[in-house]
Amino acid sequence: MKYFKHESATSFDQAGEILISAKKGKKVAIAGGTDLIGVLKDKILTTYPETVVDLKTIDNSAYIKLDSDKIAIGALTKLKDLVASPELQAKLPIVSQAAKSVATPLVRNVATIGGNICQDVRCWFYRYPHEAGRRMNCKRKGGEECYAIHGDNRYHSIYGGMKVGPSSCSAECPAGTDIPGYMEKLRKNDFDGAAEILMRVNPMPMITSRVCAHTCQEKCNQCSNGDSVAISSVERSVGDYILAHTDKFYAKPATNTGKKVAIIGSGPSGLTAAYFLRKYGHSVTVYDKMEEAGGLSTYAIPNYRLPKQYVRSLVAALEGMGINFVLKTAVGEDIPISEIESKFDSVFFDTGAWKRPILGFDGEELTEFGLDFLIEVNSWMAGKVGKNVLVTGGGNVAMDVALTAKRLGAASVTLACLESEPEMPASKEEIARVKAEGITILPSFGISKVVRDNSDKITGMELVRCTTVRDDKGAFNPQYDYNEKQVVNADSILMAIGQKVDLSFLGEKYEMQLQRGLIQVSEETHMTSRPGVYAGGDVTSGPSTVIKAIKAGGIAAKSITGYLGVKAAPVTEDKGFLTYDVNGVKIKEAAKLTELPIEKRSIEAEDTQSLDLATMLKEASRCMNCGCYSVNASDLSPVLLALDAKIKTNKKMIKAGDFFTTKLKAYDMLEVGELVTEIEIPIYEGYKTAYDKYRIREAVDFAMVSMASIYKLDNGGIADVRIVMGGVAPIPLRLTNVEQFLIGKTPTDQLAEKASELAGAGAEGIGHNSYKVQEVKTLVKRLILSM
Structure with a gap:
């Protein structure tokens, strides 16, 4: 074990100050139940703290206080005291039952309730000791993938995984496209949902799928098992679907802001900015000197790679949104920039890089x-x-x-x-x-x-x-x-050694900060040195990629909207668990686009054909939807969630529902220097509570499946019920669908059977853990039969 310093705290506030005094992770708190020493000893993490701050030296932090309507438990109260507490046994026996199920008496003598609810995951890939071979840098540790997807996952989640930051493919995409997100929608046959996710950042996937280098595929974690997922091919099919349903995906905004924005240049960055600005409700006019809009996508990319029909159809769809195109109009010649600035509330430049660079060699x-x-x-x-x-x-x-x-x-x-x-x-x-x-x-x-x-x-x-x-x-x-x-x-x-940006149209009197012949912009907003004037694409970076230009256009559109005093509607993302196709991820070979024979290729016809529907969906099934598929290890977390407890810290009060289910790691709900000080649990008069736990051995082992339940009967009917499962998902999982089904009904064998089927409806084995689905159903059925 590496050497570390040890500091003893006399209060939670002092401990918090010690933790804040160092960079995040350099000083960490320790209390019984977190298993920090085990983590350090086995060297499972790549970084280690320099100082450990001991919380067990804080006086008056271990207690069980009974009030008229609640019980307060100090964070440093040992589990053995929860087991023996007459107050808990009388008022909240479920807490004593859960505490007694933890490990062994020896562990319960030192483990605390605060430590138990803040402990880290017990996944064996995460916990693999460094001395046993090498630590496994899984997704949860900041690595690239969850090894349970292709490995031994008998104790892992049956309800899906959770994100741990962006997937490696999404991180590689300059626009940050949620690639696994739209792949999951496709696996559920939700084409509109897949399209919506793509168009959050990229309004032209029918183009990028054909011309982008798709370096995202090089980062795909399927590369370690076979071919990468053919992301570009799947994106192409979704892009074609979008273009076939432009009425849905390029609809006019419901309201207009009354603000007017001019786009100078109609390359990918300009068209992207125009799309999002119009979507936000602004009036948008696009100026371009060429006869057709689209920039180099229209004029320089050959038909065999990008048939012009796709660019023209996109432009037509944008016109359908109400975007006005003024073509064959050279800004600076046919219309002064000053006139445009006077007519519009904001201006965005995307004039591209069309000029030939001069190298100076002989001939x-x-x-x-x-x-x-x-x-x-x-x-x-x-x-x-x-x-x-x-x-x-x-x-x-x-x-x-x-x-x-x-x-x-x-x-x-x-x-x-x-x-x-x-x-x-x-x-x-x-x-x-x-x-x-x-x-x-x-x-x-x-x-x-x-x-x-x-x-x-x-x-x-x-x-x-x-x-x-x-x-x-x-x-x-x-x-x-x-x-x-x-x-x-x-x-x-x-x-073909590159192109230069031509800014001569700006004229000598137009004041704008330039750098190396490019328009200089803020990286965060893409605003130029002129207030309200923005720029993006090659005119700010030199020759680059279409997807980078799209990113710039999206950033600028949001920034312009803020500049104009309009609040852009927030993007709502799905909150459900991540899922993947168990059989699909085993397919090693990627789908291939059908290509024309070399002898039939020309400069007119597209070289490749899009995937047919069945092949595209099969390819989407290969996506691993990389996240963390481990399960919550704490026995007390499901109980506290079922009891609607509150977690008190040295800074605020947090509802158990927020503390345990918002983030993958419960302790990430705490700020640096914030510590759990007390758990407050309401008393439920007239309710029955129970904690059940399946495990291999009666002692020591963590739950394969556990269930915390609390219910109340009224005249033989179920008046109220809460059921929370442990060991089956990355977080404690409340079965709200089962609860809603049960309320108002009388417990019967038939009701128990229906409720158990409902509990298992959202669960699916991912290889070696299908048995857990039956265990969930059995626990729910037993609960209802016991009422």
């Missing part, structure tokens, strides 16, 4: 800009079929340029980039696609100069070996070995 003027090539692809390639093309760049734009040139009939296409292949910013799928279509990739090569003949006609390009792209600090700083050069023969050279 650069003879090359073509890859983005221009994609925008004017058909006319640009006219008469050039059969030529040899060299593309420079390693991102997805470069892949699009290379594939498009190949499909238009270029005899050969070579792609050269600074990065080594594992470092290439393009997605793995796009890299594999260009290879499959016969395009040669030359990684780790930079541009030296254009090779030309005497008539100044391009014959190729000289490349130089790139040894490193970034320096030790991660900054872009390519280094070259000029002793290694290579000439690639080419008639056409397409430059």
Whole structure:
């Protein structure tokens, strides 16, 4: 065991001050029943306290006081005293019964009621000793997954799990999409619910599913069991569903705020901001210099990856919400920015990055800009079929340029980039696609100069070996070995090494803080240096991804709404337990989109087809819905919840229902320096109470399933009843559905049978623990038969 300091407190307030004086976790409190010493001894956690603050030295903190309508129990009252208390045995025998069921007399002699209700989980994955092999950094400890999903889960939850922060896939998504959340909705055949979750942060999943790199899949915990969940494919199906039901998902707001916002530029960030701003009830007008809205999604991403029909349908849906589009209008030329600012309450810039960067190498003027090539692809390639093309760049734009040139009939296409292949910013799928279509990739090569003949006609390009792209600090700083050069023969050279932002439309008099040629914004709000003026997308970051632009648009829309003095409606999230498909998570191979044969691919038709409904739902069933599936270990927690007790701290009073069910760890309800000082329990005259517990051994063991019950009969009927289960869910679980069913009815064999079935209706075994479902039903049935 690691060395730690020991401090004795003389009061709860003093103990709280000691805990507050250090960084969170550096000093922790200890009292009988928390098993802190066991945790330290077994080294199950990755971080350890430097100081342990002993609460057992606090005087007058162990007591059982009977009042006319309640019993107050000091937090440091030992469990043995709860067992022996005549007051509890007479008024609240359920408390004595639960205390007596804890471990052994030896443990009960030192364990306290405060420690018991604040103890940590007993899951064996969580508790696996470091000395026995290695500690298991599970989801509950801040790791990535719950090992019970694929492991021995005989003592785990049958009602589902709880979140422990964002899932690794959601954390990887720049927009923070609740991926497991919409996967769960799909498993329940709730397509509208899945769509609603997706559109909380992303109003265009039909686009992102086709163009996003989906690095979320690399973080999927199914990767350790087989293929990752095909998140992009499932998202694509949901996106197509949304587009087929635009009347539901792009509805006009019920009320209008009277505020007006202008969006300058209609890329993904601008369209996202427009969607959310309109949803909040504002009047929104979008200006764009191009003939069609959508930005580079419309003009630069090839049809075979993103058919234009999806962007056009999205824009039409946004128009249906009441968003006004003013196209073929260049702000700064056709209409002054000052005029827009005077007409609108707020302005959002999303003008993108369309300008060609100049590198300054010999012969650069003879090359073509890859983005221009994609925008004017058909006319640009006219008469050039059969030529040899060299593309420079390693991102997805470069892949699009290379594939498009190949499909238009270029005899050969070579792609050269600074990065080594594992470092290439393009997605793995796009890299594999260009290879499959016969395009040669030359990684780790930079541009030296254009090779030309005497008539100044391009014959190729000289490349130089790139040894490193970034320096030790991660900054872009390519280094070259000029002793290694290579000439690639080419008639056409397409430059796809990025784009620049063009801010010339702002004019010289428009005052706005810029940084490195970009509009500078607050990361938290996306407001510029001009009050009420916001910006997002490539114009603030340089060339980036669609999903990052979407995130910026969403942040800005919420910030603009606040700036305008309007309160945005809060997002309501589901509060139920997490669930997963026991059989689905065992499937190792991911679903694959159907692809056109290489010989049939073109620049017009989409390369892939969306999954059919059955395949999509099967793929959604593979999601592990990563959370914590352990169970609450405390015997007294279900009892206190059933009795509607109150937890008193040195700062406030907390209802047992809030203390035990709000968060996965009950003690997380306490602030730093806040300590449980007393438990206050109402006395229920005329009620009967009981605590039942199934376990392997009569002593020592924690509950596999337990039940705390309290009820009152009136003329033979059930006037009131509360039933709380322990050992079956991450928190003590009150069976409110069973309670509501029983009230007003007379206990009979038939009623007991129906109630037991109702109790088991929401429970489901997750592999090795199906027996718990029957135990829950049996306990409920026995309770009613005993009435």
